[in-house]
Amino acid sequence: MDRPHSVAEENEALTQFLYLAPVGLTQLSMSGEILMLNPISAQLLMPLSRDGGLENLFTALEGVAPELRYLASNFVLPHGRICDGMRVQLNAGVRGVSDPQFLSLTLLKLDESRLMAVLSDITLQVKRERLLRQNEAWFNAILAGVTDYALVRLDGVGRVEAWNTSIGRVTGFSEADVIGRPYSIFSPDDATTADRDLDRLHEADASGWSIDEGWRVKADATRYWGSAAIVPLIDRAQRNAEDDCALDFPDDAQYCMVIRDITERRAGSEKHRLDTICDHLTGIANRRTFFEAGELEIERYRRSPRPVSLLLFDADNFKRVNDVFGHAGGDAVLRHLATLLASTFRQVDVVARLGGEEFAVLLPSCDLSQAVALAERFRRSIEAEGVEVDGEMIHYTVSGGIAAMDDSVSGLDALVKRADDALYAAKAAGRNRLERWPVPAPAAQVT
Amino acid sequence: MDFTQDDILALLDGVGDADADELDFGVIGFDDSTIVRRYNAWEAKAAGLSTANVLGRELFNVVAPCMNNFMVAQRFEDAAAQGSVLDATIDYVLTLKMRPVKVKLRLLAAPGVKYRYLLVHRPS
Numbered sequence: 291m292d293r294p295h296s297v298a299e300e301n302e303a304l305t306q307f308l309y310l311a312p313v314g315l316t317q318l319s320m321s322g323e324i325l326m327l328n329p330i331s332a333q334l335l336m337p338l339s340r341d342g343g344l345e346n347l348f349t350a351l352e353g354v355a356p357e358l359r360y361l362a363s364n365f366v367l368p369h370g371r372i373c374d375g376m377r378v379q380l381n382a383g384v385r386g387v388s389d390p391q392f393l394s395l396t397l398l399k400l401d402e403s404r405l406m407a408v409l410s411d412i413t414l415q416v417k418r419e420r421l422l423r424q425n426e427a428w429f430n431a432i433l434a435g436v437t438d439y440a441l442v443r444l445d446g447v448g449r450v451e452a453w454n455t456s457i458g459r460v461t462g463f464s465e466a467d468v469i470g471r472p473y474s475i476f477s478p479d480d481a482t483t484a485d486r487d488l489d490r491l492h493e494a495d496a497s498g499w500s501i502d503e504g505w506r507v508k509a510d511a512t513r514y515w516g517s518a519a520i521v522p523l524i525d526r527a528q529r530n531a532e533d534d535c536a537l538d539f540p541d542d543a544q545y546c547m548v549i550r551d552i553t554e555r556r557a558g559s560e561k562h563r564l565d566t567i568c569d570h571l572t573g574i575a576n577r578r579t580f581f582e583a584g585e586l587e588i589e590r591y592r593r594s595p596r597p598v599s600l601l602l603f604d605a606d607n608f609k610r611v612n613d614v615f616g617h618a619g620g621d622a623v624l625r626h627l628a629t630l631l632a633s634t635f636r637q638v639d640v641v642a643r644l645g646g647e648e649f650a651v652l653l654p655s656c657d658l659s660q661a662v663a664l665a666e667r668f669r670r671s672i673e674a675e676g677v678e679v680d681g682e683m684i685h686y687t688v689s690g691g692i693a694a695m696d697d698s699v700s701g702l703d704a705l706v707k708r709a710d711d712a713l714y715a716a717k718a719a720g721r722n723r724l725e726r727w728p729v730p731a732p733a734a735q736v737t
Numbered sequence: 738m739d740f741t742q743d744d745i746l747a748l749l750d751g752v753g754d755a756d757a758d759e760l761d762f763g764v765i766g767f768d769d770s771t772i773v774r775r776y777n778a779w780e781a782k783a784a785g786l787s788t789a790n791v792l793g794r795e796l797f798n799v800v801a802p803c804m805n806n807f808m809v810a811q812r813f814e815d816a817a818a819q820g821s822v823l824d825a826t827i828d829y830v831l832t833l834k835m836r837p838v839k840v841k842l843r844l845l846a847a848p849g850v851k852y853r854y855l856l857v858h859r860p861s
Binding site for chain 2 (some may be wrong): 309
């Protein structure tokens with residue numbers, strides 16, 4: 291029989307048990323104030339702390355999961371699960387050096403005064419899932435609903451090479467409409483670029499396929515939600531490995547593209563899909579979607595450099611809007627800003643809310659001067675419009691920072707940092723204005 | 738001896754365990770495999786762990802996992818890899834008995850010195 295343990299020994303064993311638990315456990319007040327936490331929580335959270343302290347979990351995670359406070363305060367049941375395994379992206383990673391880091395967060399309401407948070411590092415799991423997701427998309431594309439596909443053969447630069455009746459059945463185009471035309475004719479005008487079309491061929495070469503879901507357009511201009519899989523018919527990746535200098539596309543290269551109308555299937559999974567990729571308040575892309583799209587765009591840039599610009603916008607004096615008009619007013623401003631952003635920019639641009647009142651737009655195949663012009667147009671519309679809440683007009687302005695990708699930018703985080711520096715300069719210079727990176731040093735004071 | 742003292746790393750090796758127990762800040766000494774070799778009374782009391790249960794254990798995974806990140810553990814690794822002297826004081830939050838406690842940590846290591854040290858000071 292075990293010898294009896296003293297209370298002190300029991301206590302130490304329990305303490306050690308909690309010290310060693312491989313997940314972070316944190317007990318909070320309803321407003322997020324940290325009451326108790328175990329060591330792994332501190333290990334995961336301290337790198338996010340901006341002031342060297344850990345007083346409030348919502349504050350510590352504000353920059354990466356701005357919706358937490360909102361989710362907690364809007365949870366009406368007396369107890370229960372507020373969020374389950376929510377993914378929080380901490381950074382974009384550094385290409386070839388480190389993977390993007392992710393935390394998983396589960397938040398439980400224990401009673402009217404206490405919350406419990408469970409945190410774990412899921413960086414590796416996310417990496418594995420990404421690979422799995424590609425496989426899944428592929429099987430979905432080839433196995434499901436085989437009655438409604440269009441089979442399109444493309445030449446080496448993505449032009450439609452041959453006709454068959456499945457193209458007419460799904461897209462409504464005729465043979466004369468499509469032969470010799472780039473495959474972008476199946477997409478709405480602002481949903482792709484020439485660079486993007488070539489990217490997808492490159493990606494198909496590199497990984498064996500490229501899958502993309504998004505709006506497609508029929509001959510009569512009606513839109514449908516389509517899945518398009520592109521597969522190289524010749525294993526060019528292997529051949530190019532022997533001849534690394536092979537630029538561009540050899541003439542004999544060919545691809546097969548399978549387009550499927552999945553509008554109906556999408557409707558069924560739409561809510562779940564939107565919950566994962568969209569910001570809860572504004573409905574535009576969330577932080578995680580932005581980072582995923584941004585990393586992919588940087589990879590594409592590395593493979594074949596082309597203009598890529600990034601805009602960051604911040605609602606000016608947002609705290610004052612909240613103070614004067616309350617949170618409902620603040621939320622209305624954020625939703626208005628997001629809606630106008632989405633309608634100002636192209637469908638191929640990634641329009642996202644990064645957190646708080648900070649928004650980003652990633653513009654593929656768009657150089658700095660084009661980006662500046664678009665950003666300026668957006669800034670002016672905001673200044674001119676205002677938003678009405680409960681019969682009262684709220685006028686507000688935005689400041690913007692603009693940066694363009696070039697070879698000296700080490701990765702997505704670095705590009706974001708540049709745009710952020712420019713944004714900071716715009717705010718410092720009086721707000722309701724734009725600055726581009728590099729920000730000129732302030733002129734010497736003449737006395 | 739106090740927490741901010743210059744050249745404290747050189748002095749610590751000469752301080753016996755009994756004297757280290759008298760200090761009013763935490764002392765954790767560990768070797769180049771990050772095995773805990775010294776753990777004074779202040780630290781044992783604050784963490785709620787007995788010295789005997791901690792000595793011989795791996796520091797960053799078993800004794801103080803809260804410091805296993807780039808802010809603390811990585812800095813010791815980097816200093817060892819570069820063969821450089823480490824003497825840095827940072828603000829940190831420890832989870833002493835699962836309560837968040839603001840502390841100052843002093844990270845100490847130098848090539849040729851037997852143990853590396855983490856000193857823990859709890860501002861009153």
